Amino acid sequence: MSDKTTNGPDHDPAQDIHFWYTEYRFGHRAAFQMKVDRHVFSISGKLQRVDVFDTPQFGRVMTLDGLVMVTEKDEWMYHEMLVHVPMFAHPDPRRVLIVGGGDGGSLREALRHPRVEEAVLVEIDANVVETARAYLPFTASAMSDPRATVVIAEGGAYIRDHAAAFDVVIIDSTDPTKGAGGLLFTDEFYGNCRKALRPGGVMSAETEDALYDLPFLTMAAARIAKAFPVARLYWGMMSAYPSGTWTYTFASAQTDPLAGYREKDALAMRGQLRYYTPGIHRACFALPAFLERALAGR
Amino acid sequence: MSDKTTNGPDHDPAQDIHFWYTEYRFGHRAAFQMKVDRHVFSISGKLQRVDVFDTPQFGRVMTLDGLVMVTEKDEWMYHEMLVHVPMFAHPDPRRVLIVGGGDGGSLREALRHPRVEEAVLVEIDANVVETARAYLPFTASAMSDPRATVVIAEGGAYIRDHAAAFDVVIIDSTDPTKGAGGLLFTDEFYGNCRKALRPGGVMSAETEDALYDLPFLTMAAARIAKAFPVARLYWGMMSAYPSGTWTYTFASAQTDPLAGYREKDALAMRGQLRYYTPGIHRACFALPAFLERALAGR
Numbered sequence: 001m002s003d004k005t006t007n008g009p010d011h012d013p014a015q016d017i018h019f020w021y022t023e024y025r026f027g028h029r030a031a032f033q034m035k036v037d038r039h040v041f042s043i044s045g046k047l048q049r050v051d052v053f054d055t056p057q058f059g060r061v062m063t064l065d066g067l068v069m070v071t072e073k074d075e076w077m078y079h080e081m082l083v084h085v086p087m088f089a090h091p092d093p094r095r096v097l098i099v100g101g102g103d104g105g106s107l108r109e110a111l112r113h114p115r116v117e118e119a120v121l122v123e124i125d126a127n128v129v130e131t132a133r134a135y136l137p138f139t140a141s142a143m144s145d146p147r148a149t150v151v152i153a154e155g156g157a158y159i160r161d162h163a164a165a166f167d168v169v170i171i172d173s174t175d176p177t178k179g180a181g182g183l184l185f186t187d188e189f190y191g192n193c194r195k196a197l198r199p200g201g202v203m204s205a206e207t208e209d210a211l212y213d214l215p216f217l218t219m220a221a222a223r224i225a226k227a228f229p230v231a232r233l234y235w236g237m238m239s240a241y242p243s244g245t246w247t248y249t250f251a252s253a254q255t256d257p258l259a260g261y262r263e264k265d266a267l268a269m270r271g272q273l274r275y276y277t278p279g280i281h282r283a284c285f286a287l288p289a290f291l292e293r294a295l296a297g298r
Numbered sequence: 299m300s301d302k303t304t305n306g307p308d309h310d311p312a313q314d315i316h317f318w319y320t321e322y323r324f325g326h327r328a329a330f331q332m333k334v335d336r337h338v339f340s341i342s343g344k345l346q347r348v349d350v351f352d353t354p355q356f357g358r359v360m361t362l363d364g365l366v367m368v369t370e371k372d373e374w375m376y377h378e379m380l381v382h383v384p385m386f387a388h389p390d391p392r393r394v395l396i397v398g399g400g401d402g403g404s405l406r407e408a409l410r411h412p413r414v415e416e417a418v419l420v421e422i423d424a425n426v427v428e429t430a431r432a433y434l435p436f437t438a439s440a441m442s443d444p445r446a447t448v449v450i451a452e453g454g455a456y457i458r459d460h461a462a463a464f465d466v467v468i469i470d471s472t473d474p475t476k477g478a479g480g481l482l483f484t485d486e487f488y489g490n491c492r493k494a495l496r497p498g499g500v501m502s503a504e505t506e507d508a509l510y511d512l513p514f515l516t517m518a519a520a521r522i523a524k525a526f527p528v529a530r531l532y533w534g535m536m537s538a539y540p541s542g543t544w545t546y547t548f549a550s551a552q553t554d555p556l557a558g559y560r561e562k563d564a565l566a567m568r569g570q571l572r573y574y575t576p577g578i579h580r581a582c583f584a585l586p587a588f589l590e591r592a593l594a595g596r
Binding site for chain 2: 020022026027028029030031032033034035055056057058074077210211212236237238239243244245270273274275276277279280282283284285286287288289290292
């Protein structure tokens with residue numbers, strides 16, 4: 001008896017060979033799966049495991065320790081929101097620091113701004129940078145821009161050593177439950193972020209899923225608000241991350257993200273962008289009621 | 299050799315009994331899974347199969363033909379956005395029609411408005427209404443409100459027979475690929491929606507996922523724009539639906555969704571709502587660049 005017979009007359013096992021990536025979420029109570037065409041690359045280093053694979057739905061994907069960091073299909077949503085909100089809120093961003101973000105996507109967005117003279121990317125794991133250079137040209141290509149400097153170092157230590165050095169600091173960290181990423185969510189770290197800013201400087205940080213990790217989100221928001229007089233949560237679509245929307249926090253000593261907003265410059269860049277618009281800049285700070293209440297501790 | 303030994307000394311098979319619901323998405327190229335505690339109810343009728351189950355992550359869930367319609371964890375995001383945007387855009391909504399929405403969630407939101415004298419729910423499938431009454435009290439409870447009328451009928455035929463009868467029409471349909479749901483996305487249907495409105499009336503319709511079904515979205519938007527002089531897409535979080543965000547379309551003969559907006563009334567209802575706020579009402583019409591371009595046919 002052939003397999004064909006076993007599975008019924010219409011079933012052809014040869015057409016049914018599929019590999020799937022599974023990311024368990026929310027304490028193993030749900031999962032997100034992507035069909036996989038090809039496992040392109042894998043390296044297990046001291047810090048974490050890095051994988052690259054091709055999928056029919058999300059294009060090329062990079063995961064760190066089995067968590068989706070970048071998909072070709074939607075990485076621009078995350079990178080545009082993390083980077084352009086602080087960049088256009090600053091009157092004249094010349095020196096930019098990106099902490100984490102070893103894939104290069106945030107660097108790519110920062111370097112779209114013609115005012116930028118230097119953008120420093122500080123990534124703790126050389127494997128991420130090398131993997132991105134080799135396999136993720138859509139995010140990593142900006143690393144070869146002459147204004148880009150790539151440093152392999154722990155972001156917390158780097159920022160502690162660079163007081164009053166940057167106009168914009170962008171925290172593009174990994175999941176806070178991971179060892180390396182966790183260091184980037186502490187009181188001390190956010191305090192040093194403020195010290196790393198030049199006068200008038202602004203910061204943005206990814207602050208995770210709005211819906212299923214509210215305890216983390218409110219903790220991070222409270223810590224950022226302790227370090228910065230101005231701290232405002234904003235959000236946007238991010239389909240391959242848990243819950244499908246993602247939050248970011250804008251912070252500064254005095255700059256309001258809307259008051260000094262350079263709308264004319266944003267309009268001039270509009271043709272290059274796929275998510276961010278002036279309308280989105282104004283709208284993204286409007287929070288759903290449940291999130292307003294959570295941040296207010298109610 | 300016991301199973302324990304087979305699986306290694308730390309593995310206890312008795313602790314590893316799990317049932318999972320899997321929803322394949324995007325042409326079977328990705329999947330969404332929920333761990334299931336208990337399959338509560340199932341009925342296969344002429345129109346579709348209705349299932350209810352309990353999950354540790356999303357609470358009680360109802361699916362139609364294996365597509366998630368309602369989860370206790372996030373149904374309010376969808377229902378609040380579908381209903382309150384048109385309701386607060388109308389100066390005096392007294393008569394409301396909900397087409398589809400047999401779970402009762404849209405009805406519940408419409409009946410929060412004290413101006414409403416009658417809200418008619420027209421659902422094609424009695425099984426959905428009966429299942430919701432029995433198993434989804436969090437959405438179905440509004441069906442016993444004296445202002446509510448529940449009609450089991452095909453929505454397209456019902457609306458054709460009710461010209462100039464409603465201030466607000468809400469299209470709470472299922473997936474357009476399904477037989478019954480597909481009828482609610484045609485030129486003829488949207489034309490009859492306009493005729494069903496009283497002077498000054500407004501409509502909202504769910505118009506699916508923004509990201510992974512753009513051809514459908516742009517088609518529905520074009521059809522609504524053909525029937526209505528005012529047609530504006532808006533969007534919000536909806537974590538258990540594909541992509542994690544969902545779109546809706548506001549339509550009317552002349553009423554702008556922002557110009558006549560009753561902010562004071564919205565503020566008065568604020569304590570009852572978990573997603574919708576006046577800030578969200580204004581912000582939800584700001585579209586990401588890719589969506590602006592898709593709607594403009596670029």
